[in-house]
Every structure is written in C-alpha cells, then in structure tokens.
Amino acid sequence: MDGMTDTAQQQLRAQPRLTRPDGSPIRIVVVDDEQSLADLVAMGLKYEGWEVKTAANGQQALQAVREFRPDAVVLDIMLPDFDGLTVLQRLRSAGFDVPVLFLTAKDSLDDRVAGLTAGGDDYVTKPFGLEEVVARLRGLIRRTAAAAEESSVLWVGDLMMDEDSYEVRRGGQQVDLTATEFELLRYLMRNPRRVLSKAQILDRVWSYDFGGRASVVELYISYLRKKIDTLGPPMIHTVRGVGYQLRAAE
Template sequence: MTQKGLVLVVEDERPIADLLRLYLSRDGFGVHVEHDGAAGLAAARRMRPVACVLDIALPSMEGTEICRRLREDGDWTPVVFLTARDDEVDRILGLELGGDDYMTKPFSPRELVARVRALLRRAAGPGEGERVRTLGPLTLDPARRSAGVDGRPLVLTPTEFDLLGHLLRRPGRVFTREELLAAVWGYASHAGTRTVDVHVAQLRAKLGDAAGLIRTVRGVGYTADA
C-alpha cells in the first residue's frame, strides 16, 4: 500500500513511462503503467486511480478519447495530458474534454509530480469550516465540493471548481491570469496563461444563463461580479 494512492500512466514511449514511474513512486504514489490507449481506459475503469497521466498520441485510442469516455461515465478523476505537439489545438481539445492540466514534451518529471500533487490537493477540498458562497443564482459549497445554479447541480472538474471558488472568495476583485494560475494551478506564469482562458470558457459553458457572472476585464484578467 502507498500513502498517496495509485496514479495511472498511459504512455507508449517506454523510457518516458519508466521515468514517470520512478519519480511518482519516489514521491509515495503507487503507479500503474499502460502503453496502449484501450488498455489504459480499461485500467482506469478497473483500478479507479487517484489521478491519470495520459499521453495524447497513443496506439488504438488517443488520450483525449480516454478522458472523454471517463467523463461520459461520470468519472472526474484528475487528468494531466502529455503532448509532443506544441500547438493550441491539442491543449484546448484536451481541456475541453475535461482534462485538468497539460505538459508539453520534453518536460521535467519533478514538475509533473508537483502538478499531480497540486491537483490532488484541490480535489481533496478545504476543511469543513469554509463557508458556503453565493453570487446571484450561483451557490458553491467548498466543504461538500458542490456547486449549483438556481438549484441545478453543476458537474465541474476539480480545477473548474477551484477556479470558481477562488473567484467567489472576493466578488468584484479582478484577478490577473498569472494570479489565478498561481493560486488555482499552483505554478508559475511561465507555464502558460492560455490554460486559464480555456478553463474560464468551459466554466462559463457549464454555468449557462449565469455565465455572465464571470466577467472578462480586457488586458487584465477575470472577476466574479453580479
């Protein structure tokens, strides 16, 4: 048994998979590796890992398809995508399908482990003492990790939930993309603020008629404002 739970790594480049296994194991995670997309999906469904690290380009089934099928199953396990293609399409596609983060090869295995830890901290949520937050028809309960609009439950990824929660901590306060990246994702701005824009777009899509509560401040960032 490991203290931190099992991480599923689906990566067809064996040297990279072995490196990830080494670094995640050193950090106290159990690690299961698959080199094929279909096998990775089966392992995710069977093993229920605490997090998944999915290469996008895989034999038989891409990592984005694995994520899409898990989300269709109602499985919101945190997902980090790996891609060798340094373009916006792969990144945005992955995040739109419910991914929580991405890294472009080559990458630092230490940074990947740090991002997995940050995702799991967010998924675990805050202590029971955090108050319920409301803004217009929107309600967010940090202790129960639940949110809703006019009584309609919202199905959010851990990252979407924490992004919304951070904005609702100080309604009307404008947060820069760099501030949101550091506070919600837990790493520096050099990682790319486009990630913030994609998650805000996805969050607005899920809010529906309440999407206007998250306002863009041109040239600065975002604010939650009724």
C-alpha cells in the first residue's frame, strides 16, 4: 500500500475535519491480519484526528465493534479465523449497521459483488493508496450522517430516542418519560455538548416565559437525571451559572 503523497496530505488538510454530532472524534476499526498494513492505515486515519482500533482477525473485529462502537469499519476479506464476509454477516445479525469498507486482494467482479451483497458499503482493492481509503471513509461517514439526519432516531452515546414511537432507551434498557420530560430530553439530544441556558430551555420546551420560574427547569432536569443517569455514568451536566449540557458518558 502506498502512503500519502504531499499533494494528497495538502488536499485532506484543506477539507473540513469530520467529527461525531457531539463533537467527539470519529471512531474507526481497522481489521487486517497484516500488522504493518493495519498500522499504516491507522496512522493515516489518526492524521485525520480520528480514533482508531485495530484487529487482526474476525473474532477481535467483532469484539472491537461491540466495545468501541465505531462510525465505520475497514475490513479485510481474507482473515485467519473466518473471512470478512462472515464478520459482516455476524455484525448485521447482531444489529450493528455500521458502514463497512472492504479491503480485498481479489480484483474479481464476483468478490466485489459478494461483499456488497453481504451488506458492505464500499471496497478498495489491494494495493491501494492511503488517500483513497481516507476519501472513501469520509464519503461513507457523510452519507451515514445525512441518512441519520433524515431518521427519527437520535443517538447520544448509548442513549437512544425514537421521535416517532416516543421510545427512549439507554444501554438497551427502556426509559419511561412523561410528555414534558420527553420534550426536554429531545431538546438536549438535538444539541449534544451544547450548554443550554434555563431561558432557552423554557422557551423551547414550554414555549413561553415562566416569569422567572426557572426552578421548573431544575425540577425537570432532576427528573431526567433520576431516569437517565441512574442507568450508567452521568450524561446530564450542570455548567454553573450558565445552564445544562448533555454529552456521551466518557
């Protein structure tokens, strides 16, 4: 695999840096049993400011996706225990719809069709340039983000809200909310990591000025904390003198 040329590096630096909706770094899992190749790809992705974990076989890949919750997976088809197509099938069966970029040494139509039919999103053929991998990943992540914006499902860390079904879960556990609690949480989840003042929350959730009764915000924040923050590390934070912030648990 070729490294990045100076021109490619300049072009990538000129593009806006991609992040998750909450402002945290994009996460990628790179799966290849050639350690030197995996390390080189990881180095290029870290240059983008992304967080990267590597895996050398299919079993490690499944574990890395479960634990790291990546935004995309770079997946070699040929692995020592079971192939990349099997890894993808197991991920999809387990409910992981993370986009997958296949790496393959086979430049045959059948291999490419098999990968995409199995649920893969794109592929590059070895040998490849590192800038091509980065460009294709950026495209996958952008398309996934655009689809998520059209979806009724919001995610912040392990907290999920389906705006259509009014379902809320944290870590897979259902959270029952009142209508007002739901609207407050929706506002927080649509503005992850942003500090929202009590006045902003009153205006958005209650739609009118409570005449200084900002204590109602404190009350409903406490209700949410009892239902959300008791299911894991705290996600709802007070920024003293400013307001409240929802962010993924670290």
